[in-house]
Amino acid sequence: MSYESSQAAAVAWLAYSQLATKLDQPTLGWLFDEGSLTRRLTHLSREHFCVTPLLEGWQTLRDDECQALGIAPGAQGWVREVYLRGHGQPWVFARSVASRSALERGGLDLETLGSRSLGELLFCDQAFIRHPIEVCSYPQAWLPAEAAHDRLWGRRSRFERDGLDLLVAEVFLPALWQAAKEETR
Template sequence: MPYETPQAAAVAWLAYPQLATTLDQPTLDWLFDEGSLTRRLTRLSHDHFSVTPLFEGWQTLRDDECAALDLAPGAQGWVREVYLRGHGQPWVFARSVAGRSVLERGGLDLETLGSRSLGELLFCDQAFIRHPLQVCRYPQGWLPLAAAQPNLWGRRSRFARNGLELLVAEVFLPALWQAAKEETR
C-alpha cells in the first residue's frame, strides 16, 4: 500500500441543502452532479482521460465507510484507489470500497478492472441505484502523499444492486478546478 489511511476525527458528510447557500454554483455543480464523473472528465479533457490504479486489495475499512455501508466497525473490504486523469494530470483521487461478505457472494469482480473506470461500469449497469451524494472537506491524511493537501472537496455516494453495495468517494484535486475554470473562459 502506498500510504496509510488512518482513522480521522469524525468527518461531517453534508448534503446539498447544507451547502447550497455557502458554495458558488460552479463548485456545487461539480460536487453534486449525479451523472457519470468519468464521462464529464472525458468531455472536459477532450478524450484525454485515463485511470491510474494506485492500490487494489483487501483492507480494513475506515469507520465512516463501515457506517455508510452498514457494516460492523473494523470490517474487511475490497479497496480500490485510483487517479482519474485529464491530459495526464491527476484531476480526481477516487476510493471505492465494498464489504468482503457482499463481494464474496458474487455479482461484481472488482479485481479485474485494471485501468478501466469503475464509474463507467456502474453507470452502464441500469440495475445499480445511486444513493444521494454527500460532500466534505476530505481529510488530508486519507489522501496519497502526492495529492495530500488540506481542504480539498470530496464527495461520496453509495451504489446498490441486489444486496451488493459499493461506496465511491471522489476528491477533486486543484488541477481539475483549474481545467474547469479554463473551460468556462
C-alpha cells in the same frame, strides 16, 4: 483509537441542503452532479482521459466507510484507489470500497478492472441505484502523499444492486478546478 479512526469521527459528510448557500454554483455543480464523473472528465479533457490504479486489495475499511455501508466497524473490504487523469494530470483521487461479504455474494469482480473506470461500469449497469451524494472537506491524511492538500472537496455516494453495496468517494484535486475554470473562459 488510531489517528485514522479519530479523523473519521471528525469528518462531517454533508447533503446538498447543508451546502447550497455556502458554495458557488460551479463548485456545487461538480460536487453534486449525479451523472457519470468519468463521462464529464472525458468531455472536459477532450478525450484525453485515463484511469491510473494506485492501490487495490483487501484491507480493513475505515469507520466512516463501514457506517455508510451498514457493516460492523473494522470489517474487511475491497479497496480500490485510482487517479482519474485529464491530459496526464491527476484531476480526481477516487477511493471505492465494498465489504468482503457483499462482493462474495454480489457477483462483481473488482479485481479485474485494471485501468478501466468503475464509474463507467456502474453507470452502464441499469440495475445499480445511486443513493444521495454527500460532500466533505476530505482529510489530508486520507490522500496519497503526492496529492495531499488541505481543504479539498470530496464527495461520496453508495451504489446498490441486489444487496451489493459499493461506496465511491471522489476527491477533486486542484488541477481539475483549474481545467474547469479554463473551460468556462
